[in-house]
Amino acid sequence: MARPYSSTDTLIVPGLNGSPVGHWQQVWLEDRPESTLVEQDDWNHPDLDSWKARLEQHLSRSEGAWIVAHSMGCLLTAQMADSPLRHRIRGALLVAPCDLKTAENQHPDVIRFGAMPCKHLPFPTLMIGSQNDPYMGEDVLERTAACWGSRLVNLGAVGHINPQSGFGRWPQGYTLLSHLQAYVEGRLASRVLDTDFVGAPAPQAIDLNGTTVGAS
Template sequence: MKASDADILIIPGYTNSGPDHWQSRWQAKLSTARRVEQAEWSKPVRADWVARLVEEVNAATRPVVLVAHSLGVPTAIHAVPEIAGKVAGAFLVAPPDVANPKIRPKHLMTFGPYPRDPLPFPSVTIASRNDPFGAFEHADDIAHAWGSLLIDAGESGHINGESGHGPWPEGTMVFAQFLSSLPPVRRRTEASD
């Protein structure tokens, strides 16, 4: 699949992704990418965030590719029962351990625990070995449950602007490979009309 064949939904996490974040850069570069805007970035409510994502998926005119970071990951996973038929794939980066009572702010725990059902579409999960919001072992466990390909990002912090991942060229390459691995979109021909 080519990027132009998909509606690429950028799903930021807690407090949104700033202008230097790789998600914002990708949104600016990919003509079919758009951000899932939340009404409340600093006091997220799981039901509201999930409902907003479902709205955006339902508004899509092409197959959807999800690009979630941090709290955007559980948002996407909790939405799966309502969006599965329209999603071609998911690129899940730095999933936080939202069931960990040590997570701050504490209200982020309302996004946990993660559903553990296998995802009905291809996915990649990228996790860091020193992410302050989620242990690598946790990411490994949930990626395995989802049937997601886990990519070890080494010691990359939370894979955001603060950890030096503004441009994130390695992520761009992995995303391009992931997109190319998705089945191409079949175009209707006049003969089949």
């Protein structure tokens, strides 16, 4: 029998420059202090090898962890697909993943993150994106979700889902993670409305098993 979910095994994984005060990930840590920040030695110069090693350190101390990642933290999480500790990841909430080439163009000479990962992930993921993210166009968002095997929820025109686009405390994020956890643990029917996740004005039903259907 699977070990019941424990919130102490929730790892918060930021991206480039970390998550500053006011960022929803920092508020998440305040609201849920049992969650753990995966702290990097150098937030301003992402290095795949060192960042991945730090995440693996956290996973090595857990029987099973949930990941809540943002931006380049999503790419780091995707890079865990070939990690010997990938089985320790019970599921991941991937919020506003960035396109690596776009990030490198916007921040030249600071990112050493290899190639954009494009491999089906061996753990369940729910990807949250937007229509106008400056770090990942909507078409790339959809392709990335398909490549990683992620269920995708598009929040609309909400930018990079960070403080600049109005995301401080983000209660919907807690709901999204709870739905993912319940689905993974078999407590949630596979068909869930986007309105259950985000309260979208134009809901579309999604099937976490892989079938997308419309909602009237």
